[in-house]
Amino acid sequence: GDSVTQMEGPVTLSEEAFLTINCTYTATGYPSLFWYVQYPGEGLQLLLKATKADDKGSNKGFEATYRKETTSFHLEKGSVQVSDSAVYFCALHGPRGGSNYKLTFGKGTLLTVNP
């Protein structure tokens, strides 16, 4: 079945450092890929998404490119802020109509940014 493997944390960075959180996936067909962010005590918020190969999702300075050849969707940000401290989840959704549109999540990566 579908699966998502993402870099285990925790990741601790200083403000303005460069961030990379690796994510690779296994899926049949051509999935859509997502990054979600979860702030302490809250639900998940969609950060960005990409629906086909070579698409780049971007939002709030974060970027991720759908790489079909390496089955990857790594999250990057050039300069992190303290407010970026949260748990980041990589996720995929199978082909349209499959599996009742269920999302498959990675285990999450805790990011802490220090001032």
Next chain:
Amino acid sequence: GAVVSQHPSWVICKSGTSVKIECRSLDFQATTMFWYRQFPKQSLMLMATSNEGSKATYEQGVEKDKFLINHASLTLSTLTVTSAHPEDSSFYICSARQSGTAYGYTFGSGTRLTVV
């Protein structure tokens, strides 16, 4: 934008009692709602998928009689934890998929359940 309201945000109950968690889509119709359970420092575990007007589809290993899910309308789904025990303590999150979209998932803010 799409908003999902989940209540309560936290609840403490005694062992043996039942707890109901509500998930409402405020400004859109949710064809499908998903219920997740999240253990500390772990990912989300999908418990069940519910479609309006039909029985929920439970994931393997999830007890149907313990976690009752009702999706009576296009804007409301409820999860009832029956005869709760301390091992049911967890963070429960709902998600709603907007009708007519394949990627329009909106998550609730979660419910912290503590069973004492």
